[in-house]
Amino acid sequence: MIECKDVCFGYGKTKDTELIHSISLSIEKGEFVAITGENGAGKSTLSKLIAGILKPSSGKITVSGADTAKSKNSELARNTGFLFQNPDRQLCAYTVREEIAFGQKALKTGTEEEIYRRTDSIIEEFGFSPDAAPFSLSRGQRQRLALASIIAVEPKIMILDEPTTGLDYKECMEIMRSVQELNRNGTTVVMVCHDMELVLDFAARMVVLAGGRIIADGETLDIMRSRDVLKQASLLPPQIVQVALELEEKFSGRFDFSDVRTADGLAAKIQEAIK
Structure with a gap:
């Protein structure tokens, strides 16, 4: 559904002005993928490239079979909805x-x-x-x-750029439950997000950027448990994952907390360990 091959992008004409460096990425129909990384890593730029708002300097992006560099934005918009971080922009x-x-x-x-x-x-x-x-x-x-207006045109792909920035918990959950329902009904979701709790709760797959390059791509919980990857991207794991990792270290080899992603799951594992 989404295919990026050796994609580079920059606002200048030289290599040292590139923001995105040789990114190759495939996203299948119906996936829920989070793009994460520190500020300036290239997350929003990559999302706008996928949406066709920006065109690659080199390489190729195809979305639902259409080459984004050769397609009009109006044509791409029939399949792809884009939710900006600031709703006032749309x-x-x-x-x-x-x-x-x-x-x-x-x-x-x-x-x-x-x-x-x-x-x-x-x-x-x-x-x-x-x-x-x-x-x-x-x-x-x-x-x-803004989200409802996009849902109304029934896009096959939904791209969200930091959709919950500035929202309180209730507002955040309202947005994410609507997005989750879309995904359950078959819409492919690509979400740029810095909130690791949110990523763990909703995204099945996680792509991590650092310096405009992909440094990790895989199952969300697996990457959340990788201290090396998170350190490279200047990210912190969710508190539940952090506690699980620390318990594993404290009781090395005795208990397995590798599948813990919720407070209830952690409590159940601790009760099992006590028994």
């Missing part, structure tokens, strides 16, 4: 109803009646007031509206 209508209908009309996803029905369904699902002004909503509600 809201443009006067009411919630108009905002959710905007993308559907632009991409001609159906008749006027079909768009009307789909818009009403999304408004009801998210609990919006249809006549509310988007910029009168809270930061979290604006992010949910």
Whole structure:
């Protein structure tokens, strides 16, 4: 579904201005992949390259069979939705109803009646007031509206750039549960994220960048347990994983906490060890 081959990108014309260096990456239909790394690692740049917002300086990216360098953004948008870190960058209508209908009309996803029905369904699902002004909503509600507007066009691929930045826990979970439901229904999700707790809870696969290069790619929990990888990327594991690793070190060879990813799972392992 998504194929990157030897992709490089930079705003200048020389190698020393490159932000992305020879990245090769394949993402299959229905995966939930988190792209992580320290600030400046190239995470957002890579996500925008995959979406076709940026074009590679060299190498090739294909998304659903389309070469992003040769395809119009309007064509790529039929299959790929992109949620910006700041929702204010993609809201443009006067009411919630108009905002959710905007993308559907632009991409001609159906008749006027079909768009009307789909818009009403999304408004009801998210609990919006249809006549509310988007910029009168809270930061979290604006992010949910931006997400709802993308969901309305039913993209095959959803790319999220730090989707929960600035949100409280409740708002964060509302966003992520909506994304998780999309993924369960077959949408491929690529999420740029610095929150390791969130990555562990939702992403099955984790790609780690450092200095514009991929330094690790694999099952999320396996990478979370790799101190060397996290150190290279200036990341800290979630607290549960950290505690599990420390217990393994303290009781070396006696107990196995390698599959622990939740507090309940850790408690169960400790009870088992005590017995």
